[in-house]
Amino acid sequence: MMDGRNSLVLVVEDDLQTRRFLKVNLGRCGWRIIEAENGRAGLARVKEEQPDLIILDLGLPDIGGVVMVSRLRQLSDVPILVLSARSQEQDKIEALEAGADDYLTKPFSTGELNARLQALLRRTMKALTTDGVFVTGELTVNLAERKVFMAGDEIHLTPIEYRILTLLIRYAGLVVTHSHLLKEIWGGEHLHDNHYLRIYMGHLRHKLEANPARPKYLLTEIGVGYRLVENQAST
Amino acid sequence: MMDGRNSLVLVVEDDLQTRRFLKVNLGRCGWRIIEAENGRAGLARVKEEQPDLIILDLGLPDIGGVVMVSRLRQLSDVPILVLSARSQEQDKIEALEAGADDYLTKPFSTGELNARLQALLRRTMKALTTDGVFVTGELTVNLAERKVFMAGDEIHLTPIEYRILTLLIRYAGLVVTHSHLLKEIWGGEHLHDNHYLRIYMGHLRHKLEANPARPKYLLTEIGVGYRLVENQAST
DNA sequence: TTCCTTCTTTACGCAATTTTTACACCTATC
């Protein structure tokens, strides 16, 4: 199941059918929806309800797409996903320049919409938590104080272990390749010796994972590198 | 309807009837058309008008298909769609290897033609719009995170499987020839061993297709290569 | 020095992946 729980999405769209489609499908994925059928109403609802995300149709009857985006931007920094018909290629580019964060061309699939919405949320979340503390599931890393906690207990990491972890945090959710890790931690020498990595990942897992044989946070991407899982909403 | 506005298409085709058919149907879809009835004229018009896309018949009276493709390639990087009769199986492969981007076998439908032309155009614009997520139908590939989803479930791919898939995504909607795939994945050695490809395409279909025997996404182009279907938008 | 922590090196068992091998299929042509 996708993870859009608790997130409030405002749909600004004049076409009833599309609105209904969005309501049903987003609702099914756990998003909370509010609606507006024109630009004026949309702006009002943003002030009232402070949504976490806005889906904006570019072809509104009362306010043009670009204008709408910039007005929304005056109100808040909420991520905006723009919907455009095929005939509005130009509008869509202008909308992005005016401050929209992503776009989707009609018709689109539920899967695609979901993927985009989550990517948007994740991007903005990440910016928020950049106060020096990284959290995923039961793992908390205080980068400012160089402290690592697992399920409340402070964990001592050696310098190399810590550097590996912070590198993974910097690219949380993404795969960091063997060569990237090796280069960053040991310098350009042992470039083809994944051996060290295996050992240190073993150490990290031993310290951070409840079951090192079935890691929840530090995942192996065979033949490629390692990945630190992000956004593990703790149960 | 479809979006070919502003795009200039050069049709190089000696057969009057085909030319007329293309002119009417492409015009109706919003493409702007210029024509040439032989290779020499075709080359001239490319220099004069700099089209966005070329449709090239392989059976021209004055210049052979392969030669024509390479001459065009000397002039520009414009995407080339090759038209071939059933009897020209071999020619079409050579044309692709000479630098053509896709092919269509006569007779073809307007819908097919349009889809191909758009895939070609999109490919040239793709560098701009790639946000790291590829979607077609229920298949979602997050290239940034190196994750693959089918109908919401994450699918694990092995390194080779993933590389094949991403190569197909890079040319989504277009054919990728056997030799292209082999060269890209295994290097210049096993160049005539389609065997590996069959096996790995089998694996991919097994993992990504609901019914591997009747693939919806990973299509076989007999004698040529494979094609990943794009833009399967489920309203 | 001795103790302690950390890093490096070595060795080995296991699992995932790739390669090899073998065979069944489908379609078109003769």
Next chain:
DNA sequence: GATAGGTGTAAAAATTGCGTAAAGAAGGAA
């Protein structure tokens, strides 16, 4: 129908890559 070319499946064997344990080496602090 037989045959051949291109194709898809299924399983093995071989290879590679991964994880663990444990012993030696380097540095720092008491």
